[in-house]
Amino acid sequence: MFKKIGPGVFIAAAFVGPGTLTVCTVAGVKFGFALLWTLLISTIATIVLQEMSGRVGMVSQTGLVEAVRSSIQIKWIRTLLVFLVLMGILLGNAAYEAGNIGGAVLGISGIINNETVTTWSPWLVGVIAFALLWFGNYRFLERVFVVLVALMGLCFIITAIITKPNLLDWLSGAFTFSSPEGSIWTILGLVGTTVVPYNLFLHASLVSEKWSSKSNHKAMRWDTIISIGLGGLVSMAIITAAAATPLNEVNGVMDMAIGLEPLLGSWARLVMALGLLAAGITSAITAPLAASYVAQSCFGWEKNTKGKKFRMVWMLVLATGVVFLSIGVEPVWVIQIAQVANAALLPLMAILLLWTVNQKQIMAEHKNSRFQNVFGFLIVGFALFLGIKSFLDVFSLI
Secondary structure, rough: HHHHHHHHHHHHHHHHOHHHHHHHHHHHHHHHHHHHHHHHHHHHHHHHHHHHHHHHHHHHOOOHHHHHHOOOOOHHHHHHHHHHHHHHHHHHHHHHHHHHHHHHHHHHHHHHHOOHHHHHHHHHHHHHHHHHHOOOOHHHHHHHHHHHHHHHHHHHHHHHOOOOOOOHHHHHHHHHHOOOOHHHHHHHHHHHHHOHHHHHHHHHHHHHOOOOOOHHHHHHHHHHHHHHHHHHHHHHHHHHHOOOOOOOOOOOOOOHHHHHHHHHOOOHHHHHHHHHHHHHHHHHHHHHHHHHHHHHHHHHHOOOOOOHHHHHHHHHHHHHHHHHHHHHOHHHHHHHHHHHHHHHHHHHHHHHHHHHHHHHHHHHHHOOOHHHHHHHHHHHHOOOOOHHOOOOOOOOOO
């Protein structure tokens, strides 16, 4: 079973990035364990949706966009949806990339502890990501991600355990639905940073590369459950550790390291820095990769990760992140806005996925069961509820 772990690790690495570290830290510092339930539901929702996406890739042996195109007969609707997906993924990932690289830079500065590190670190991270994407094939990147995700997971889970959280309070936060005053945007951020729309497209493409037979459905499902489950556990560990810190305000993720010094001593900064570096590098690779896969599907390019057009897209997204960070553009607010936008776009993307995975001409006997559809529509309903509630909150109607 563990030998077949692969595409799910990419997805876990993609959503446990610097943005997740930031919003989870804010959630823990401001609201303690009260919002753990949001991550629990978001992780389950991610597993359900990513399994559907992976199933589409495994059965159709194409990307999700290609499957959608073949399932919609009305040309103008098909063209509009493809355009919206393409623009949303390309622009969104370009915005995220600055934050991904910025997170890795914070990790490097935490290890080296030198003010001049921010001048050259974005280019160093960019070169590392470029080399991994240019020279690495799927199998190589898979192994790199397994190591980095394991490192990231150990850093944050060990940190959370050392804080010795009250188990009853922790369980209450995980299984009691509550929204403390002023928490709606943090809840949206937690959902948006976990259930990431572009990961649906990335997963379908990666699964179609790894598995060419429908008989691998069980392996794909276990890969999804184990990898994404671990990612959700890491996110919950970040909230757990942040809740134990004596901070009243968060100006950056590394603030949590300062707050943990009484518990971890001189190791606090290094543990946080290593986790942040791993999260930044993995996300800095997956965001450009996802953009290339989506563009490949939208334009019908040949399936070739070494092709010029495929490489051109990920190089553009990567370069955008490096340049923005190098000229001093602050990525934190961009990340937070993108996370809320992700939560707002989630219902549309989930409905699109549900439509595709129920098309018998594409999925045959692997189309959704009634039970799976119930889960899918519950996720759509939850996302719609949060979006409407946040909209009403803005206009002070609730």
